[in-house]
Amino acid sequence: MSDEPSDRDDASGEPEDGSPTDGGVDSGDPSADDSLTDRFAALPRWQSDLLLIVATVLGVYVFIAGLGLVTGLGFGGVTRTLRTVTFLAAAYALVVLALNLHWGYTGLFNIGVAGFMAVGAYTMAIATADIDPGATGTPGLGLPVPVGIVLGMVAAGLVGLIVVLPALRIRADYFAIVTLAFAEVIRLLITSGALREFEVLGRELGTGGGAGINFARLDTVVPSWILYRGGTIEQGTNLFGRQLLTVTNALGIERTLVENWLYTLTLVLLVAAVFWLLVRTGNSPFGRVLKAIREDELATKSLGKNTDLVKIKVFVLGCAIMGLAGIVWQGRNGYVDPNAFLPIVTFYIFIALIIGGSGSNTGSVIGAFVFIGLLFEGPPYVQRIVRQNVDLPRPDTVYDGVVALGGLDPLPLLGYVVGQLPNIRFILFGAILIGLMIYRPDGLLGHRNEPASPIDLRRERPPTAGPSSSARADGGESDE
Amino acid sequence: MSEAERSDVSGSELDAVSDHPLSVSNVEKRFGGVVAVDGASFSVERGTITGLIGPNGAGKSTTFNLITGVYTPDSGNIVFEGEEITGLGPNGVANRGLVRTFQIARELSEMTVLENMLLAFKGQLGESLWRSVTPIARREVVAEERELLERVWEILELFEIDHLAHERAGALSGGQRKLLELSRALLTDPEMLLLDEPMAGVNPSLEKKLLERIHELREEGYTFLLVEHDMDVIMDNCEHVIVMHQGRVLSEGTPAEIQADERVIEAYLGGEV
Amino acid sequence: MEIEAVRGRVSGLSWEQRFGLLLVAGVVVMILDVIRRLAVGELAFTTLSTFLWRGLVDGLLIGLAAVGLSMTYSILRFANFSHGDLVTTGAFTGWTTAWVIGGVGVTDIGTRLLINADGSSSARELDLQIFAEPLAIVGGLIVAAIGTILIALAIDRLVYRRMRTAGGIPLLIASVGVALALRYVIVFFYGERTRGVVRSSPRLEHPAIFWTESIVVHQFVLVVSAVILIVGLHLLLQYTKLGKAMRAMADNRDLALVTGIPTERVILATWVIGAGLTGVAGYLIVLEQETLNFNTGWFLLLLIFAAVILGGIGSIYGAITGGLIIGVADNLMLVWISGDLTRVAAFLLMILILIFRPQGLFGGVETA
Numbered sequence A: 001m002s003d004e005p006s007d008r009d010d011a012s013g014e015p016e017d018g019s020p021t022d023g024g025v026d027s028g029d030p031s032a033d034d035s036l037t038d039r040f041a042a043l044p045r046w047q048s049d050l051l052l053i054v055a056t057v058l059g060v061y062v063f064i065a066g067l068g069l070v071t072g073l074g075f076g077g078v079t080r081t082l083r084t085v086t087f088l089a090a091a092y093a094l095v096v097l098a099l100n101l102h103w104g105y106t107g108l109f110n111i112g113v114a115g116f117m118a119v120g121a122y123t124m125a126i127a128t129a130d131i132d133p134g135a136t137g138t139p140g141l142g143l144p145v146p147v148g149i150v151l152g153m154v155a156a157g158l159v160g161l162i163v164v165l166p167a168l169r170i171r172a173d174y175f176a177i178v179t180l181a182f183a184e185v186i187r188l189l190i191t192s193g194a195l196r197e198f199e200v201l202g203r204e205l206g207t208g209g210g211a212g213i214n215f216a217r218l219d220t221v222v223p224s225w226i227l228y229r230g231g232t233i234e235q236g237t238n239l240f241g242r243q244l245l246t247v248t249n250a251l252g253i254e255r256t257l258v259e260n261w262l263y264t265l266t267l268v269l270l271v272a273a274v275f276w277l278l279v280r281t282g283n284s285p286f287g288r289v290l291k292a293i294r295e296d297e298l299a300t301k302s303l304g305k306n307t308d309l310v311k312i313k314v315f316v317l318g319c320a321i322m323g324l325a326g327i328v329w330q331g332r333n334g335y336v337d338p339n340a341f342l343p344i345v346t347f348y349i350f351i352a353l354i355i356g357g358s359g360s361n362t363g364s365v366i367g368a369f370v371f372i373g374l375l376f377e378g379p380p381y382v383q384r385i386v387r388q389n390v391d392l393p394r395p396d397t398v399y400d401g402v403v404a405l406g407g408l409d410p411l412p413l414l415g416y417v418v419g420q421l422p423n424i425r426f427i428l429f430g431a432i433l434i435g436l437m438i439y440r441p442d443g444l445l446g447h448r449n450e451p452a453s454p455i456d457l458r459r460e461r462p463p464t465a466g467p468s469s470s471a472r473a474d475g476g477e478s479d480e
Numbered sequence B: 001m002s003e004a005e006r007s008d009v010s011g012s013e014l015d016a017v018s019d020h021p022l023s024v025s026n027v028e029k030r031f032g033g034v035v036a037v038d039g040a041s042f043s044v045e046r047g048t049i050t051g052l053i054g055p056n057g058a059g060k061s062t063t064f065n066l067i068t069g070v071y072t073p074d075s076g077n078i079v080f081e082g083e084e085i086t087g088l089g090p091n092g093v094a095n096r097g098l099v100r101t102f103q104i105a106r107e108l109s110e111m112t113v114l115e116n117m118l119l120a121f122k123g124q125l126g127e128s129l130w131r132s133v134t135p136i137a138r139r140e141v142v143a144e145e146r147e148l149l150e151r152v153w154e155i156l157e158l159f160e161i162d163h164l165a166h167e168r169a170g171a172l173s174g175g176q177r178k179l180l181e182l183s184r185a186l187l188t189d190p191e192m193l194l195l196d197e198p199m200a201g202v203n204p205s206l207e208k209k210l211l212e213r214i215h216e217l218r219e220e221g222y223t224f225l226l227v228e229h230d231m232d233v234i235m236d237n238c239e240h241v242i243v244m245h246q247g248r249v250l251s252e253g254t255p256a257e258i259q260a261d262e263r264v265i266e267a268y269l270g271g272e273v
Numbered sequence C: 001m002e003i004e005a006v007r008g009r010v011s012g013l014s015w016e017q018r019f020g021l022l023l024v025a026g027v028v029v030m031i032l033d034v035i036r037r038l039a040v041g042e043l044a045f046t047t048l049s050t051f052l053w054r055g056l057v058d059g060l061l062i063g064l065a066a067v068g069l070s071m072t073y074s075i076l077r078f079a080n081f082s083h084g085d086l087v088t089t090g091a092f093t094g095w096t097t098a099w100v101i102g103g104v105g106v107t108d109i110g111t112r113l114l115i116n117a118d119g120s121s122s123a124r125e126l127d128l129q130i131f132a133e134p135l136a137i138v139g140g141l142i143v144a145a146i147g148t149i150l151i152a153l154a155i156d157r158l159v160y161r162r163m164r165t166a167g168g169i170p171l172l173i174a175s176v177g178v179a180l181a182l183r184y185v186i187v188f189f190y191g192e193r194t195r196g197v198v199r200s201s202p203r204l205e206h207p208a209i210f211w212t213e214s215i216v217v218h219q220f221v222l223v224v225s226a227v228i229l230i231v232g233l234h235l236l237l238q239y240t241k242l243g244k245a246m247r248a249m250a251d252n253r254d255l256a257l258v259t260g261i262p263t264e265r266v267i268l269a270t271w272v273i274g275a276g277l278t279g280v281a282g283y284l285i286v287l288e289q290e291t292l293n294f295n296t297g298w299f300l301l302l303l304i305f306a307a308v309i310l311g312g313i314g315s316i317y318g319a320i321t322g323g324l325i326i327g328v329a330d331n332l333m334l335v336w337i338s339g340d341l342t343r344v345a346a347f348l349l350m351i352l353i354l355i356f357r358p359q360g361l362f363g364g365v366e367t368a
């Protein structure tokens, strides 16, 4: 990570002429004359991106905390919501980043995301489940958790390879249907009774069918690695664990809560790592080929790029990350079942990506936070707050509400609407998707100018900068 | 014209290869009922600007697409620098040093002009995924990028589109996009360039400059195959002209010979009116 | 020598042709195996005929719904992911009507309007079946068509019309948005509960006419309605100017535009016909299943896509045939695999066709 800023320093060292906004760089930005945005635009790219992400996350937090505290939800309730939001947003950010690699960068319209997550999570589950789980459980291989995680990612990548190889040349909308159908095939297979339990090389294994499968709780195992010697609570705390737990004990925070937060923070670090990896992937000649494939595959091929190979690599990498996301997100409780991988999950991820603006890693992370914090968790949160503060009637049906409204009492209908808030948010999702597609196809942030290069191209100026186009015609033609 | 099978490459044929890098033999391509190219054979001499002309729908672009691997011929074969390139696919052909531009410019519209140009270089270190993400190896990628960038600026200035460097390629005018495509093709370091109507939509002064540049490159040893509708351009600049009509090679020769050829005149009049 | 010759011929085939051969071989093997099982007595003839009959019923339903999807796919040029929810829309509008009519004097209007959302009544109480309440059932069928058409047209006006020039992928994404919004608007009014809305079908015993032991009247009604609609569609497409324009546009939209076909009017007709048939399909699906849920259509979407793709996108007859194939295959597969895997087989078949034969089983886009 250390040489990342130095790349940028090189880049920002050159254009000290103080006018980074001439040329076409910021055209289209309506508020470019504002001095604050000016200064923001003058930052190196990684700094401005980080600032944008931090600002969004803080914005979402302040909104949640503010709303909660003002309406008397209490400190406990607010922190619980914040933890849920942080966890979910981090998990989403992971998949959204992977999807952005597929669709945003390369134009591979993969709507089978849930399927690849399922492969990751189930492989991990089968690999780490107890060999002998007792009468009702589903047996697994009993391997250590890290091995399971790696296997899960590898399996998701391999399944990605199987999907992408035959599908390299088909149209984008067919690719969409193929990936969705594949994800459904995977879900139906793990639901099916046929694979509930089977034998491989004399070992009993299985998916557990509709009942799912139990394995080690990740939100206990991972914090244990951090807090305890040898990763198990029996051997006592390690140095870090002792100090942390002393502090939290003094504050009266329960140990499970500490572990939960540790797991969430680990996930945030994981997101940071994947973000870093994908930013580097994107900001490179490799990433340039990806964008070129998205724009026009034939033109890219005609420049001698082996687009098939690049597509395969990217698809497999993205699927592996999706597998990882399936593991750390859906598998956090040490339990997975097929219902966690319904196709709708894929569409949530799409909404998050589209909000942030596909094609931008920064947008992916922002989209994940906005989607989770405001859209997904927002309506139920508002419902909770309203119900805690106001005693609204809760009619069974909208009809009862309307009848009461006819009798000039709006409260029952209002109560019904509040009761329906968790469902109404799906209407909201739909409306947002439609609105974005019609009015802002580039996402809420608008089109982001993020040239794919290891150096910040936006700041590059011609070496012979000066009154251009006049002196060149005769002087500048020397080859070499 | 050597139209022999490639299986019996004789000594004299090898000589033919050395001064005729590209030869197309009996190539045929059908689209449903339409026979777009109907057994065309020709070869292009090294270090020349060869014109490929013919009325609309004669099969020129399809021939280009066959040579550059966009389509696979139904029959016949194409040899470049002594090696068969039929069925290699567009990237395979481009990597042999045979690079083309399109009749309708195919800029990468959401990418900036700089990105478009940087994409062109072959064999970039940073096109390998691991090198792009590994901390130490990435230094080389950055260094290479700086070098490439210098060459990009050079050529952008040459084509007078350096002021557009940060613009989205899709926002360029038609003529500017043609320039972008041609300069991008040059950056791939080709042996031979196939240009499909490179002058269409380019203003006259720029057209002149473009032709000058093409002549310079030819003197450096590049070979050009040029599709163009403007007869004056063809007659003034090409050493050799191939005329296609209804998917076949109707005639070929020097511009003067072509101008005098009855069949060519007839094809143009008959085809157009 | 001979083997060489065969190998030569095989390697001369395209992937597509090889895939076709493999598919045909697979089907032949399966038919032979069915015959063998019948002969050996592993498979009872009545079982087979039940599979086939159920396949026909399912196939007609999927086929009806697939026509609309195929038409919008080729004429509006996008994969409409809200199509399943049009099926649901038909089911809800239709059965609301059936309840409103059939429940007169039995239960209050609030319960009837929301198809028993409060759970205070039941299909048994209304005695909602074809013999007892023919008016309600037929009325529901008609309203299912009209209601779905109106909603589809409203959606087109609000969403798709603003995106006529957008590409297939933005439209596809917008249609996902439409699917979500539509589905949860339904949930807002009707709730999430799955409920029985029809009584079990009366049966007719008539061994002389029906090879199955008895005929389920609702299924019979369903098959007759579907066949009438398909014949009507055929007449419309073949013998009216509108039908010809639609076929032309499905074949080649750009060409049709040049030749001066009134695009918007054809699009309107596409929605009317497509959504009407889809709504009816949704209504009839519930008549057969007897239960109703807001996810009914969404869960069928991929099967409907499979039918469209099998038949070739843009081909109306192909969509119906594709539906029948999917329906029959889905049931007949039970001879070999367990019930929870038949869909896997259908989806895998669809994937293979998209990859190796994207123009569908019966060749190119021919709407004729």
Ligand SMILES: Nc1ncnc2c1ncn2[C@@H]1O[C@H](COP(=O)(O)OP(=O)(O)OP(=O)(O)O)[C@@H](O)[C@H]1O
Residues within 6 Å of the ligand: B031, B034, B035, B036, B037, B054, B055, B056, B057, B058, B059, B060, B061, B062, B063, B103
């Ligand atoms: N992809 C295709 N599908 C069907 N027909 C095609 C296709 N490409 C070309 N054709 C047909 O092949 C014939 C030759 O077309 P081509 O584009 O090669 O002509 P051309 O010589 O480049 O003409 P122009 O001067 O107008 O560019 C035309 O009749 C054209 O309609």
Ligand SMILES: [Mg+2]
Residues within 6 Å of the ligand: B060, B061, B062, B103
């Ligand atoms: Mg042409």
